[in-house]
Amino acid sequence: MNFGIISFPGSNCDWDLYYAIKDELNESCxxxxxxxxxxxxFDVILIPGGFSYGDYLRSGAIGSLASAMQAVKKIAKEGKIIIGICNGFQILTESNLLPGSLMVNEQPEFISKWQNLKVENNQTIFSNKFKKNQIVKMPIAHGEGNYYCDEETLKELESNHxxxxxxxxNPNGSVNDIAGITNKEGNILGMMPHPERAVETILGGIDGLTLFQSLKNTNSEVIK
Amino acid sequence: MYLAKVIVTKKASILDPQGETIKNALQNLDFKKIDDVKQGSYFEVKIDADNQEKADQITNSICKELLVNQNMESYKFSLEEV
Structure with a gap:
């Protein structure tokens, strides 16, 4: 699989992702x-965490207007896999590729810690190597990770799994404890936790690597 | 030339944790009569438009396309000729 990582001015998790894919997943990147x-x-585009364009205006707002994001919109329509992590998730919502918004944390402070997550849906191309309801551990590091959407959108997210x-x-006030969502078609994932920081035991856990390995598991079905 | 003064605030239904924190800080400073604080953004945009109606249209467009995240924010603006 060909992985591409979009590096924006102000991205700071881009090389962590590169290392995770190249050295731990052993894929081209x-x-x-x-x-x-x-x-x-590219088969998979990764949008990394950080503070693209200084997060001026709103987190991810200026990043969503970059040329590469127009190209992402095009290949997303073709069914290619897109993953936005942290600031990448914010860029995807600002691009309207995913519904909702990421607001300032309920307690307005920057949270940086290991966080337990529940795998709600293990039938996605991003999570098929987890068990349903499995508790996994990944780092979070954000000041604006409070996921919000209106009630109608929330109902859709729930009923479409x-x-x-x-x-x-819930560390940040996100509605329905949401840490990561896909689009309706299931080829775009946005999440606040950092899987790329959980790819080696020495880092504190490998649940992030399991997420990336899920992509390889469904390679033949997804990539046309 | 027109000058648009745009004020962007969180929608009433959306929590404003920063406003809440500022309110608490003010109350700690002994401003006992402070009941509520909302934090927002303010923009001044100079627009080269032929008339006020066009300036109005352009301002609405830039708000919807960039300045405002309509999922959680609302906006209002005034226009003056400069």
Whole structure:
């Protein structure tokens, strides 16, 4: 599989992702400038955490307008796999590729800690190597991770099984404990926790690697 | 030339934890009469438009396309000729 990581000015988890994919998942991986206009060569696009464009205006708002994000919209429609982590999740909601918004944490402070998550849906291309309701552990590091959407959208997310991960002991006030969601079609994932920081035992856990391995598990069905 | 003054605030139904924190800080400073604080953003945008109606249209467009996240924010603005 060809992985591409979009590096925006202000991204700071891009090389962590690169290391996770290249050295731990053992897949081909390329760093892409946010000015790139053609992403056709990639099977999976990763949008990393950080503070793209200084998070000016709103988190992810300026990042969502970068040329590379227009290219992401194009290949997302074709069914390619897109994963946005932390600031990447914020960019995906600002791009309207995922519903809802990430607001300031309920207690307005930056939270950085290991967080338990429940695998709500293990029937996605991102989570098929987990067990349903499995409790997994990944780091979170954000000031604006409080997921919000209106009630109608929330009902849709629930009934379409778009919620992949929920927080145990909700740290930030997210509605229905939402930590990660997919789009309706199931090829785009946005999540606040950092799987790329949980790919080696020495880091504190490997549940993040299991997420990336799930992608390989369904390779033949998903990639046309 | 027109000057748009845009005020963006959280929708009434949305929690504003920053406003809440500022309110608590003010109360700690002994401003006992402070009942509520909302935090928002303010923009001044100079617009080269032929008339007020066009300036109004442009301001609405830039709010909807970039300045405001309509999922959680609302906005209002005033226009003056400069």
């Amino acid at each position: 390329k760093m892409i400038s946010s000015d790139e206009t053609n992403l056709d060569e 778009q919620i992949v991960f929920r927080y145990e002991d």
